[in-house]
Amino acid sequence: MSSENSGRPGDRDLGPRGEEIAENLRVVRRRIEDACAAAGRPPDAVRLVVVTKTYPASDVRLLAGLGVRDVGENRDQEAAPKAEACADLKLTWHYIGQLQTNKARSVASYADVVQSVDRPRLVTALDAGADRYGRDLLCLIQVSLDGDPGRGGALPEDVPGLADAIAGSRHLTLGGVMAVAPLGVEPARAFAALAEISTRLRAAHPAATMVSAGMSNDLEQAVEAGATHVRIGTAVLGVRRLLR
Numbered sequence: 001m002s003s004e005n006s007g008r009p010g011d012r013d014l015g016p017r018g019e020e021i022a023e024n025l026r027v028v029r030r031r032i033e034d035a036c037a038a039a040g041r042p043p044d045a046v047r048l049v050v051v052t053k054t055y056p057a058s059d060v061r062l063l064a065g066l067g068v069r070d071v072g073e074n075r076d077q078e079a080a081p082k083a084e085a086c087a088d089l090k091l092t093w094h095y096i097g098q099l100q101t102n103k104a105r106s107v108a109s110y111a112d113v114v115q116s117v118d119r120p121r122l123v124t125a126l127d128a129g130a131d132r133y134g135r136d137l138l139c140l141i142q143v144s145l146d147g148d149p150g151r152g153g154a155l156p157e158d159v160p161g162l163a164d165a166i167a168g169s170r171h172l173t174l175g176g177v178m179a180v181a182p183l184g185v186e187p188a189r190a191f192a193a194l195a196e197i198s199t200r201l202r203a204a205h206p207a208a209t210m211v212s213a214g215m216s217n218d219l220e221q222a223v224e225a226g227a228t229h230v231r232i233g234t235a236v237l238g239v240r241r242l243l244r
């Protein structure tokens with residue numbers, strides 16, 4: 001819609017890329033609302049994290065102008081300069097990728113949420129990084145749902161120990177759990193398994209209520225299973241050109 005005919009106060013000319021993102025966002029927000037309605041959950045029960053990996057800071061700026069407050073990145077070398085270029089926007093930066101211990105310090109300098117905590121050494125390194133930068137980090141435990149932690153994620157049986165380690169850190173707060181539906185597993189089954197892990201986690205850590213699940217192709221199943229956060233890239237920004 002152009003600024004002349006939209007008739008909505010506050011609208012401005014977004015340019016073609018802005019119009020494209022705005023339209024995609026409308027569709028995704030509607031999908032989330034519809035999924036909430038279908039699951040009998042309130043429309044604001046699920047928070048949208050737009051995954052901006054491979055897309056430029058200018059897209060992050062457009063997203064912020066369209067009301068997006070949460071963005072996700074999966075590589076430190078890309079995320080660090082982007083977060084710095086967008087510091088004035090005061091967004092919440094979610095680190096969602098596999099994280100090498102030697103990058104933890106850098107990530108702690110700009111991330112607000114680290115969704116991919118999957119081993120004790122990372123807890124130690126993130127806490128040290130947060131200390132160094134005088135920051136606090138919200139941490140989610142990434143869980144591997146296919147028993148193959150090769151692509152990141154802790155085994156379900158390792159979640160309680162990791163949770164205690166995070167909760168016992170000085171600068172880290174335990175937020176909850178995160179998972180990616182494994183290839184070859186029905187997303188609904190995977191997210192149901194994650195919901196069970198979340199229930200067990202909350203028995204010991206009642207405040208750890210976040211469940212990050214669902215991407216462009218399976219957000220409905222994630223919302224049905226109780227996700228509180230969905231991580232959406234392609235459906236908002238388009239098909240990524242670079243393979244990740």
Ligand SMILES: *Cc1c(COP(=O)(O)O)cnc(C)c1O
Nearest residue numbers: 051074096215216231232233234
């Ligand atoms: C890239 C990525 C997403 C977004 O995936 P889309 O299919 O593009 O929506 C979500 N979560 C993680 C961990 C990712 O790496």
